[in-house]
Amino acid sequence: MPRRSLGPLIAALSVLGASVLVAPPSLADSARLEIPPKEVTVTAANSSDITRTAQGARLLDTFAQRLRSPGVPADFREQRDPTDDYRVLSVDVRKALPDPRCERETETVILPRTVTGIRYLKGSPDPRENSDPCLVTVKWDDDVALNVQDDAGGGQRSAAEKAAASLEEYGSYCASRTYKSGRWYMWCHKKFVLKNDGNSTWNYYGIESWNSCQATQKGRDVSRFLTSCGRGQEVSRGSSSWVDYSPDQGNTTGACRSIDLSLSVGWVGIGGSYNHCEEQRVYLYSDGGKMSSYWKGKSEYLRTTRHRASIKVPQAQGRPRWSHWSNSQAVVCLFVCTPA
Incomplete structure (x- = not known):
């Protein structure tokens, strides 16, 4: 299981997010409850690449504007033109996951050209999170250079050399999903490695994941409210063991509050926090690095969730390959609220 507060904080990240009332991580019987949904x-056969079409160009332009907006944490903002790095897929969910009980639609996802294994899941990868049979989750895999060996050979280092150890970022990107109804969400993550760790057995890695959702586009469908916004990841290649994770807030109720995002990667720490309102749910699993976090509430405004995890892997194994998932839910409220 992860350890908490393993080292001094040597870096502070400025974090911006939505506000939240926090629910504690649920750890009991996590392995027993893991039942994979249909994938x-x-x-x-169920999608088309519209990157080079007029619709694709408009979606990429909107995506680029959102990446530069104040609602995106400063350390995740992308300034480059995404046209050459991303592709836009139009996915017919009616073909991908047909279900007569559900109102499926065509939607679009924007992902880097380097990601692989894009798939749609019926339900949630977090079985304690949602039982709605009409919920659809997007999941995908990071590309990873299999021959990269960080700190190969390791070896003992002096106290001065260990003090010089540092976190090095080695990959980051954002992506987006937009529904025909106008609901959208955007997710980002970045990965880092502890360099010069002096450990001949393990290499240490960390990941920070962020998700932002909104139920409506400006001027459209004011009766639509966001109710859930979730993001998770797991290591999908090689073995891994927990080192640390955040947030870990314990039992808390009330209005908006600051969520601590401190994380240790080996003995090197990252500091930070963000404001969260309504409710946050955190799910932690026994597999090293597997966790997710969800915003819950009812809002017509932008809402965000964010979490961090650090792991150690056998030194000769190479860098971990991460798989990610994300989903959101909304309701339409006239006289009564119904799922959207």
């Missing part, structure tokens, strides 16, 4: 790979 379908996105292929030419």
